[in-house]
Amino acid sequence: MRPYFEKMAPLGHALKPGQLKQTANNQAVFETAEAEIKADVERVRQAGFSTEKINARGQMTVWQRLDYLVDPDTWCPLHTLYNPAANDEGTTNVIDGLARISDRWAVVIGFDNKVMAGAWLAGQSENILRVTDLAKRLNLPLIWLVNCSGAKLPEQEKFYANRRGAGAPFFRHAELAQAGIPVLAGIYGTNPAGGGYQGISPTVLFAHKNGNIAVGGAGIVSGMAPKGHFDLEMAEGLIKKAKAFKTKPPGSVKTHYDETGFFRYVFEEEKDVLDGLKAYMADLPAYHPRFFRVAEPCDPAFPVEDIYRLLPMAPKRVYAFEEVLARLVDGGEHMEFRPGYGPEVYTGLCKIDGFPVACIGNRQGYLGKGYPEYADYPGFGGKLYRQGLIKMNEFVTLCGRDRMPIVWFQDTTGIDVGDAAEKAELLGLGQSLIYSIQQTDVPMMLVVLRKGTAAAHYVMGGPTANRHNAFTLGTAASEIYVMHGETAAVATYARRLVKEKDAGRALDEVVDRMNALADDYHDKSRPLFCAHNGLVDEIVAIRDLRRYLEAFAGSAYQNPTSICPQHQMILPRIVRG
Amino acid sequence: MPEEILAPLAGKIIQLNLEIGKAVEEDEEILVIEAMKMETPVFAPLSGTVKEVMVDEGDEVEEDQLLAVIDE
Numbered sequence: 341m342r343p344y345f346e347k348m349a350p351l352g353h354a355l356k357p358g359q360l361k362q363t364a365n366n367q368a369v370f371e372t373a374e375a376e377i378k379a380d381v382e383r384v385r386q387a388g389f390s391t392e393k394i395n396a397r398g399q400m401t402v403w404q405r406l407d408y409l410v411d412p413d414t415w416c417p418l419h420t421l422y423n424p425a426a427n428d429e430g431t432t433n434v435i436d437g438l439a440r441i442s443d444r445w446a447v448v449i450g451f452d453n454k455v456m457a458g459a460w461l462a463g464q465s466e467n468i469l470r471v472t473d474l475a476k477r478l479n480l481p482l483i484w485l486v487n488c489s490g491a492k493l494p495e496q497e498k499f500y501a502n503r504r505g506a507g508a509p510f511f512r513h514a515e516l517a518q519a520g521i522p523v524l525a526g527i528y529g530t531n532p533a534g535g536g537y538q539g540i541s542p543t544v545l546f547a548h549k550n551g552n553i554a555v556g557g558a559g560i561v562s563g564m565a566p567k568g569h570f571d572l573e574m575a576e577g578l579i580k581k582a583k584a585f586k587t588k589p590p591g592s593v594k595t596h597y598d599e600t601g602f603f604r605y606v607f608e609e610e611k612d613v614l615d616g617l618k619a620y621m622a623d624l625p626a627y628h629p630r631f632f633r634v635a636e637p638c639d640p641a642f643p644v645e646d647i648y649r650l651l652p653m654a655p656k657r658v659y660a661f662e663e664v665l666a667r668l669v670d671g672g673e674h675m676e677f678r679p680g681y682g683p684e685v686y687t688g689l690c691k692i693d694g695f696p697v698a699c700i701g702n703r704q705g706y707l708g709k710g711y712p713e714y715a716d717y718p719g720f721g722g723k724l725y726r727q728g729l730i731k732m733n734e735f736v737t738l739c740g741r742d743r744m745p746i747v748w749f750q751d752t753t754g755i756d757v758g759d760a761a762e763k764a765e766l767l768g769l770g771q772s773l774i775y776s777i778q779q780t781d782v783p784m785m786l787v788v789l790r791k792g793t794a795a796a797h798y799v800m801g802g803p804t805a806n807r808h809n810a811f812t813l814g815t816a817a818s819e820i821y822v823m824h825g826e827t828a829a830v831a832t833y834a835r836r837l838v839k840e841k842d843a844g845r846a847l848d849e850v851v852d853r854m855n856a857l858a859d860d861y862h863d864k865s866r867p868l869f870c871a872h873n874g875l876v877d878e879i880v881a882i883r884d885l886r887r888y889l890e891a892f893a894g895s896a897y898q899n900p901t902s903i904c905p906q907h908q909m910i911l912p913r914i915v916r917g
Numbered sequence: 918m919p920e921e922i923l924a925p926l927a928g929k930i931i932q933l934n935l936e937i938g939k940a941v942e943e944d945e946e947i948l949v950i951e952a953m954k955m956e957t958p959v960f961a962p963l964s965g966t967v968k969e970v971m972v973d974e975g976d977e978v979e980e981d982q983l984l985a986v987i988d989e
Contacts, residue, residue: 358943656954658958709980
């Protein structure tokens with residue numbers, strides 16, 4: 341397929357002096373917003389004890405372990421700000437992301453040993469669920485850095501039980517094993533109870549000499565029979581027992597290497613554990629990239645930093661989606677699928693790091709006279725109409741046939757509404773797209789460039805509506821909500837306004853409520869809110885977007901579970917005609 | 918050669934950055950039209966001097982309506 345992919349049609353243009361002049365302010369606003377997000381990320385990195393304190397104990401921090409473990413410049417963090425239970429610690433206490441280790445992509449996750457020695461906190465199991473789903477969707481090995489003191493006991497009711505509670509990761513590890521996905525674990529420190537199962541549930545265990553895993557820790561083993569209360573005599577007894585166990589915690593290397601053999605390897609130094617993981621990673625099966633590449637990798641035609649100027653922070657401003665795409669894909673080249681049909685949506689084939697990838701994105705702005713063809717009002721990009729929905733259904737179906745990973749770019753205000761839209765079958769076509777996506781079974785990622793709104797956020801590869809979304813990224817311009825806050829205020833209070841007016845009452849109170857609701861929508865749709873609550877898996881700086889795309893493409897093609905021979909692909913032929 | 922600036926869509930002019938006799942640079946934003954809750958910027962097709970401006974901020978315009986003329 342070299343003639344199709346080696347040199348494709350050019351996309352986008354270099355910025356001109358007038359654009360540079362006009363867009364300087366947008367860049368400044370964008371970078372200020374990114375700085376706010378970066379400050380929040382730094383707060384998570386600094387959570388708990390200082391690095392110096394952990395190092396003084398002879399331990400590395402989770403960040404130092406990750407830094408040593410992963411190949412340089414390949415770390416793509418996810419869920420850094422995820423904290424759905426609003427823990428005081430400001431984190432779910434696991435740090436995770438995609439990264440290459442020994443030249444192979446992996447999903448990597450570690451307990452933050454600076455925060456309560458890596459305790460279970462509320463929201464953590466939801467975080468781990470996302471991570472195990474990611475490994476499963478991309479068919480990547482999962483690498484654990486276990487250092488878990490067990491549950492934060494005073495808050496156990498928030499996370500211990502329930503269908504997706506703190507025990508679910510162990511079942512998830514079993515599920516990965518069932519799917520043939522290895523879980524490798526480096527084990528550090530004291531890992532009692534929940535920490536013990538975190539340690540035992542992976543596939544191969546690499547322990548540090550001071551690491552241990554146990555059904556229960558010293559605190560549990562020394563417990564006494566409940567009396568219904570505590571008194572000083574009991575306290576004295578507990579002190580004696582706890583001291584005895586402190587010197588010899590259960591489940592040490594002596595037990596689980598020498599006796600049970602649960603630990604496959606034991607290492608003297610912390611870094612040796614990581615070297616052991618690296619050596620194993622080098623031996624795991626992975627296709628060489630040349631198996632799937634269709635061209636030599638190359639940079640986009642224009643700097644990714646241009647996007648700071650091209651993607652307006654002002655939510656109502658229109659822009660050219662193709663100009664953004666040209667700065668993210670190899671050589672700024674593409675093959676567009678059905679140009680001219682369904683103009684509100686771009687669908688096409690591009691290359692990322694030499695791999696073929698399908699891209700779908702919302703165009704913005706006026707769509708021209710006579711469109712949508714079923715209505716007497718003008719069509720604007722960002723909205724989805726009949727043709728766009730049909731085109732996406734066709735495109736993703738063919739992507740499934742050609743085993744083409746899909747990158748979605750959302751900036752959508754929703755699906756067109758009203759009687760004309762209903763007659764044009766948009767409700768059915770939206771659900772058809774969800775069905776079409778589900779049928780593909782190819783990995784997908786989503787970038788919410790700006791707006792993710794209403795059902796369009798679902799049907800355009802959103803994480804809510806399919807199992808193939810590996811992860812979702814936001815930008816400092818992202819906002820996600822069921823509808824704009826002002827629209828919601830109108831929907832909620834319009835009838836009330838009529839009622840109050842008819843009754844001759846003052847409208848001030850209702851107007852105040854409308855403003856309050858609109859403000860609330862604004863606050864609960866911002867990038868930081870989206871990150872804290874998991875509406876996205878990470879807010880990414882624009883200049884880092886390309887790195888995530890490379891990670892996605894490399895991961896999707898490392899060990900795909902099904903293959904379309906390049907010369908049997910049909911999409912490039914359909915595009916060429 | 919004078920270049921006519923036509924409205925690319927129907928809507929309301931919410932921002933006008935044109936003044937007769939003033940210079941504009943190619944691809945500079947010269948006005949913004951709001952329609953269907955979206956703001957569409959219109960860029961100068963060439964560098965030159967503003968010769969005529971036929972509209973004001975707040976005006977409703979039709980698609981293809983003549984808005985201004987720029988002299989090269």
